[in-house]
Amino acid sequence: MKTLHVITGLGIGGAEQQLRLLLRHLPARSDVVALTNPGPVAGQLRDDGVQVTHLGMRGNRDLRAVPKLARIIARGNYDLVHTHLYRACVYGRSAARLAGVPAIATEHSLGRHHIEGRPLSRGNRALYLLTERLGHGTVAVSETVAMRLRKWGVPDRRIHVVPNGIDAAQFRYCEDRRRQTRARLAIAPDTFVVGAVGRLVPGKRFELLLRAMAETPGAHLLLVGDGPERQSLERLALELGITDRVHLPGACGLDGRVLNIPGLLAAMDVFVSTSREEAFGLAVVEALAAGLPVLHTACPALEDLPAEHTTGAVRVSSHPTLLARELTRYGRAGTRRIPPPAAVGHYDISHSADRLMHIYDAILRRTSSRS
Template identity: 65%
Template sequence: MKALHIITGLGAGGAEQQLRVLLRHLPVHCDVVTLTNPGAVADGLRADGVDVLHLGMRGNRDLQALPRLTRLIRRGAYDLVHTHLYRACVYGRIAARLAGVRATVATEHSLGQAEIEGRPLTRPTRALYLGTERLGSATVAVSDTVAARLSDWGVPAERIHVVPNGIDAARFRFSAAERLATRARLGIPPDAFVVGGVGRLVPGKRFDVLVRAVAALPGARLLVAGDGPELTTLNTLAARLDAADRIRFLGECDAHAGVGAPAVPALLSAMDVFVSASREEAFGLAVVEALAAGLPVLHSTCPAVEDLPSRQAPGARRIDGTTQELTALLRERMTAGAQRLDPPPAVDHYDIARSSERLMDVYAHALTASPSRMPTPSTERTRR
């Protein structure tokens, strides 16, 4: 089988990182097209031996990208096209249909109740999504929560397949040596209390709550891996609260070792507690990675944990997400001292090998259920 993955961008986001780790475990030949932003994950994919092409799309309404993408798919003679993230799902499903691809699968990574990929869900956005969803063979939800949202939208149940995000847990295992080395690299004392967060710096992630809570705890420090439009605002807030020297925004950090900022596993080893204050999540990949590192986790919403029985992730605690509550809980952790936990059963549940097996089942279903390769416009003209 030969598959093409189409994704909106390849910066160091959750969906992008998930694509990279997934391709390491899928037993099929895969190429990747990114519509925009061939960032750190594109470099990582190429290092893994994956062919990555940047389509050079200029914006959501760059309709010239559609024939370019269609020609690329047709030349590649792909058996299956797999799309990731909203823009890629819309353009990719149309292009795959025009190119005559036999089966098209789309993964819905970031569908919230009121937002999609951090942007408000509008009626036109929803209508365009549903209109193009019908062109595909199957839609993958990364959690039961997302599957329920898709069903509420009107996507037929038989088209929805749940394939949870997965991690390579061994990469995130706690390392005492890595903890000391990372803290030394960042100028953090070995005995300092360190709060951590990972994610794109957008309003929906509510990193301002972490900044305010840590600023209210003299001696506590905050490390955040991620970049985005809120960076300047958050740095200004930290300075206004006289905590800029204790709060570090490290930019995009790959899940793998790099020459820039420390990789995410190293940062997790350097932390004492992990916080996710997001308003909405479709899965909560960073929370699962933190649990794999043995960190206590405070989260406001996380389907990856909430869709499982509570005993599967005893180190994760749900919070209301107010600054006052978070400050109080962090103060308790700070007083109790550093505590490392054993990775809970939830980590094994979200093993990437298991996720890849489930996705291969979806591929088989899509290829079996789909009709033979549809004629392309050129072959139609030949028949006439």
């Protein structure tokens, strides 16, 4: 089987990293097209032996992208097109229909009121639903996202749930990793470190975490990620007088390569997710795989599972003072690693790849029987 994955861009983000991990486990030959911004993940994919093409799309209304992408699909003799993220789903499904190739989409970032961090509007919802009909189904990364798709009007028969996955062994705690990462960041071995990972965008509400840190004396914050909110978060840290306790390593090192997330998780003592809403909550699952206790405000990956599968994770208030109290309690208890809960094994990437291949096979059987 030969598949083409179409994604909006290949900068640092959960969907982009999930695509790379998935391609390592799918038993199919796969190429990738990025509509815009090849980004650091493009280099990682090429290192894995994946052919990556940059379409050079100039904006949301660059309609030339559709015939250009359709030509790539037709010339590549692909059996299936798989699209990821809103813009790629809209343009990719249209191009696949023109090329006469079946398509499926993964919905990575649909919230109640936002999609990919942007407010939902009637217009983008209508366009999404119109082009959804051009494909052969939509994959939801959680039961929560599947429910949101149904409420939008996507027929249940067209929705498939394939959770995001992780390679748990990659995140297993390592004392040497912790020591080396803290040394690079100039964080003392005995410092209590609060951690967070994600795009620096309004929906992640990292400003709440900064305000909580201002009420948690002595603790340091390791905030991993980049995005449009970086400067405002730096200004807030300055206003709160905590710049000496806040570490913002960005998303890439000096060489432009993606940072070592397992090493950064090893350097933390407790992980916090303050998102207003999530489609899955991949960073939370990775933190649990690293043996970190987790405080979160919204995480469908955990909320969709029985409580006994999510030990070590606690849902908390988003009020800075209440969050600070929780952090102080963890700091006083001393640093400790916890055994990864059952949720980590549940979201093994090999399970996700197997589920997806079954869906691919079913689509190809269905479309071949009609031809």
